[in-house]
Amino acid sequence: MHGRLRLHETLQLRAVIKLLAFARRYLASYLPWYVGGTLALAATNWISVTIPLYLADGIDALGRGAEGQAAVWHATLMVAVLGVTVIGVRLVSRLLFFTPGRLVEARVREDLFARILEHQPAFLHPWPTGDLVSRLTSDINMVRLLAGFTALGIVNTVVALTLTTTQMMRISPTLAGMVALPLAVGFAVTLAVVGRLFAIMKELQESAADLSDHVLSSYQGVATAHAFRAEPALIDAFDHHAERWLGAVLKRANLRIAIGPVLSLAAAFNVFLLIWVGGPMAIEGDITVGELVAFTTLVAYLTGPLRGMSFILSLFKQAEASLDRVDALLLQPPDRPEGAQGQPAPSAPPALSIRGLSFRYPGAEEDALTDVSFDVPAGGTLGIFGPTGSGKTTLLRVLARLYNPPASTVFVDDADLRSLDLDAWRRTMTLVPQRAFLFSEPIRDNILLGKGTDADLQAVLARAALEVDMAALPEGVDTTVGESGLTLSGGQRQRSALARGLVRDGALLMLDDVLSAVDHHTEQQLLDSLTAGRRTPTTAIVANRLSALQHADIIVVLNGGQVVDQGTHSELVAREGLYRDTWRRQSERVSA
Numbered sequence: 001m002h003g004r005l006r007l008h009e010t011l012q013l014r015a016v017i018k019l020l021a022f023a024r025r026y027l028a029s030y031l032p033w034y035v036g037g038t039l040a041l042a043a044t045n046w047i048s049v050t051i052p053l054y055l056a057d058g059i060d061a062l063g064r065g066a067e068g069q070a071a072v073w074h075a076t077l078m079v080a081v082l083g084v085t086v087i088g089v090r091l092v093s094r095l096l097f098f099t100p101g102r103l104v105e106a107r108v109r110e111d112l113f114a115r116i117l118e119h120q121p122a123f124l125h126p127w128p129t130g131d132l133v134s135r136l137t138s139d140i141n142m143v144r145l146l147a148g149f150t151a152l153g154i155v156n157t158v159v160a161l162t163l164t165t166t167q168m169m170r171i172s173p174t175l176a177g178m179v180a181l182p183l184a185v186g187f188a189v190t191l192a193v194v195g196r197l198f199a200i201m202k203e204l205q206e207s208a209a210d211l212s213d214h215v216l217s218s219y220q221g222v223a224t225a226h227a228f229r230a231e232p233a234l235i236d237a238f239d240h241h242a243e244r245w246l247g248a249v250l251k252r253a254n255l256r257i258a259i260g261p262v263l264s265l266a267a268a269f270n271v272f273l274l275i276w277v278g279g280p281m282a283i284e285g286d287i288t289v290g291e292l293v294a295f296t297t298l299v300a301y302l303t304g305p306l307r308g309m310s311f312i313l314s315l316f317k318q319a320e321a322s323l324d325r326v327d328a329l330l331l332q333p334p335d336r337p338e339g340a341q342g343q344p345a346p347s348a349p350p351a352l353s354i355r356g357l358s359f360r361y362p363g364a365e366e367d368a369l370t371d372v373s374f375d376v377p378a379g380g381t382l383g384i385f386g387p388t389g390s391g392k393t394t395l396l397r398v399l400a401r402l403y404n405p406p407a408s409t410v411f412v413d414d415a416d417l418r419s420l421d422l423d424a425w426r427r428t429m430t431l432v433p434q435r436a437f438l439f440s441e442p443i444r445d446n447i448l449l450g451k452g453t454d455a456d457l458q459a460v461l462a463r464a465a466l467e468v469d470m471a472a473l474p475e476g477v478d479t480t481v482g483e484s485g486l487t488l489s490g491g492q493r494q495r496s497a498l499a500r501g502l503v504r505d506g507a508l509l510m511l512d513d514v515l516s517a518v519d520h521h522t523e524q525q526l527l528d529s530l531t532a533g534r535r536t537p538t539t540a541i542v543a544n545r546l547s548a549l550q551h552a553d554i555i556v557v558l559n560g561g562q563v564v565d566q567g568t569h570s571e572l573v574a575r576e577g578l579y580r581d582t583w584r585r586q587s588e589r590v591s592a
Contacts, residue, residue, distance in 0.1 A: 015320055022323060026107060027147060030100035037096030038155050040089055045160045047086040049167045052297040054078045056290030063289075094152065101148020109140050111330060118334040121402050122362050127329075130213020131206075135329060139205065139322035146319035153305075153312035160305040164298050171291050171298075175278055179270040179299055183306060186266035190313065193259045200255065201321040204248035211241040256314060267303035274299065337404055342421030345428040346413050349507045349538040352376040352399070353411040359398055368394040369561045376554060378413070381530075382540040383552030383569075385579060390558040392542045393434060396510045399540065400431040429508035434542070436497035436514070438488070443470065444477040447499045456503055463529035464499035465522050466492070491518050498526065509537040515548050523548055546583050555579070 027034070058075030061068030113136070116124070124132070168176040218225070218234050225231055274296050282292045336342075357372040369391045376382045384392045398405045401422055410417040417425075438446045448457060457477065461467050469492050473479040481487050488496065494514050501509060509530070515523045527548060530539060543549050550569040557565040557572070557579050565577050572579040 018323060018327065019320070022143075022327075026104045027100070030103065033096050033100045034151065034155075037093050037152065038159070040093035040096055041152070041156050041159050042163075044086055044089045044093055045156070045163045047082045047089065048160075048301055049163045049298060051079055051082050051086075052294035052301070053167070054082070055297065056288065056294035059290035059293055060288050093156075097152035097155075098148045101144045101146075101151070104147040105140055105144035108143055108326065108330070109136065112136060112140070112326060115330055115332075115334070119332075120335055120404070121397075123332065123335070125362070128209070128213040130211070130216045131209035132329075133216070134205065134209035134212050135325050138208065139325045142315075142319045142322035143326060145315055146323065150312055150315050150319060153308060154316075157305045157309045157312070160302060164302040168295060168298050171295050172278075172281070172287050175274065175281070175287075175295055178273055178277060182266040182269045182273070183302070186262045187306060187309070189262050190259045190309070193255055196255065200248060200251045201318045202324075204245070204252060205321060205325060207241065207245040207248050211238075211245050214238060214241050252314075256311075259314075264303070264307060267299065267307070270299050270303075271296065335404060336422055337407075337418045338421060342424070343415055343419045345420050345424035346507055347428065349379040349536065350413045351378040351380075352382070352508075352538065352540075353414070355409055355411065357398070357405060357409040359394060359403065359405060361394075361403070367561055369398070372556075372558075372561075372563050374554060374556050374563065374566055376538060376540070379536050379538055380553035381551065382538075383549030383555035384540060384542045384558065385544070385546065385549060385555060385582070386558035387578075391561040392558055393512055394561075395558070396431060396512050396540060396542060399508075399510060400429060401425055402431075428506055429510065430501040430504050430506040430537075431510045432497050432501040432512060432514050434512040434514070436493040438481050438493060438496060440480065440482065442475075442478045442480050443473075443496060446481065446496060447477075447503060449500065452503050460499045460503040463502050463526075464495045465518075465525050465529075466495050466499060469495075491522075494518065495522075495526070502529070505537075507537055508540075510540040512542045513544060515543060516545065520547065527551070546579070546586055 054075045058072050058079070061071035061075065064071075116132075127135075165176065165180070168179070214237060218238070225234055274292070278287070278292045278295060281287050282289050287295075353375050354373055357369055358367050359369040360367045372391075372395065374382075384395060386392050394403075397403050398410065399417075401417060401420075404418055407418055408416055412420065444457060447460065452460075461470060461477070470476050494516070495518065498511070498514050501511070515526060518526065523545070524547075530536075541548060541552065546569075549555050552569065554566060555569060555572055556563055557577065559578060565572060565575075565579060573583050574580075
């Protein structure tokens with residue numbers, strides 16, 4: 001029991017620390033807004049608790065006949081003026097609280113997206129795409145509510161409770177003490193029930209992320225589902241995820257149903273107490289009838305913020321859970337072994353030197369590369385060949401620093417690759433991956449990605465053998481491609497991705513089997529285009545068709561993650577091995 005209590009206290013302390021850190025990072029700069037909003041809320045509540053006093057004066061003045069007419073009209077006028085005034089002041093208070101919430105939402109969204117781009121792919125592997133989308137949308141929306149609506153609700157309840165209690169004490173301390181007890185009990189019950197909401201909200205958000213990821217993957221694979229008649233399996237999986245999400249939603253709804261009537265019941269009980277105790281007090285003259293009406297109005301007014309507080313607290317717990325999920329991405333520093341001051345990346349085509357490179361993917365049990373060594377001269381071409389799973393793509397990923405290599409294994413112009421500034425290295429090298437990804441944007445935007453002119457675009461279309469293809473499309477380069485470029489053929493997608501790499505004219509160009517979907521004539525045209533830019537970059541080409549590698553300065557043959565042979569094309573075909581056997585088979589196939 002004591003252990004569970006200590007654990008609960010520790011979790012509560014961590015939650016408070018996390019909220020304070022969030023406030024320091026994002027809310028502190030908007031402190032003037034919150035101060036202004038708090039003053040506006042104070043004015044709103046002061047007006048709201050003052051109106052019943054004028055109402056009491058008017059009711060009591062009615063009992064004085066003609067002598068009280070002036071007081072009645074004065075009270076009526078003041079109630080009307082204050083009623084109109086409170087509308088404007090309340091509007092100002094909401095603007096002053098909700099605006100920082102929206103601004104914080106924008107800042108968190110920008111920071112989170114920027115942090116994701118800073119990380120390497122290994123960091124994102126534990127989170128499915130749907131989960132990341134959920135964190136970037138619904139969880140950030142809850143953070144906005146925390147900074148805006150929830151903050152307003154908490155401040156409003158505290159101010160309303162303070163001012164209303166003060167006014168009730170001025171009217172009758174006896175009645176004030178009497179009605180405080182049911183409200184305090186109701187509020188305590190609400191806090192106890194809301195405490196269970198954090199775990200439920202974590203389950204709800206995780207189940208929503210799983211459901212989102214399943215829907216996204218099903219949409220992306222709908223053609224495969226149709227081809228293999230796998231629709232029932234996808235529907236069953238959808239039902240499983242949806243039922244888990246629905247169960248969490250119902251748990252949350254049951255909690256809200258449980259706490260919703262508590263404060264309403266306390267308010268109703270207070271009305272009974274006021275009639276039972278306050279009525280005789282008014283008859284005996286301890287308080288006036290107007291003061292009894294005013295007291296009843298104040299109790300009714302206070303019940304609203306307290307009843308809303310149950311909803312505010314539930315939102316607070318939801319936002320707390322969402323903040324945990326956002327911080328898991330936002331606060332994790334990127335894996336940058338070069339530190340804040342990395343060495344500048346080379347601007348000219350670099351020489352590459354690999355020395356005893358062994359690499360294992362995070363969580364894997366075996367190395368993907370083992371003791372790999374070779375050299376590539378500056379401006380030279382490296383060919384990489386090997387069977388499926390031999391480590392070809394892994395080698396390019398390490399050279400691109402999508403994964404950090406071990407220290408002192410990969411050198412760029414005699415500088416350890418890990419010591420180079422990663423952002424600068426990304427700007428100077430270009431990796432065209434094996435699976436060509438295109439955004440659902442016009443082909444022009446897919447190739448240029450915000451950089452380059454129309455002249456650059458036309459030049460690279462010629463180099464990538466895309467001019468004829470673009471002329472055949474309904475809107476040419478302004479044709480919007482479908483999801484992941486599915487409206488284009490495989491060869492068009494590959495050449496569009498290649499054009500994207502060529503237009504950047506980097507110092508290091510890495511091509512991961514991007515010529516597999518083109519014919520031999522187009523392949524030769526594309527290979528010739530690699531040297532047609534403003535300068536000849538150091539180039540690494542992964543290919544299973546050896547005709548794409550025969551002009552490379554050095555060819556590395558991988559098998560099982562190890563270098564089993566290396567040399568020029570003529571050297572490799574002159575000696576027995578995997579390369580020569582593959583060359584003979586491919587040559588016979590072409591001849592046939």
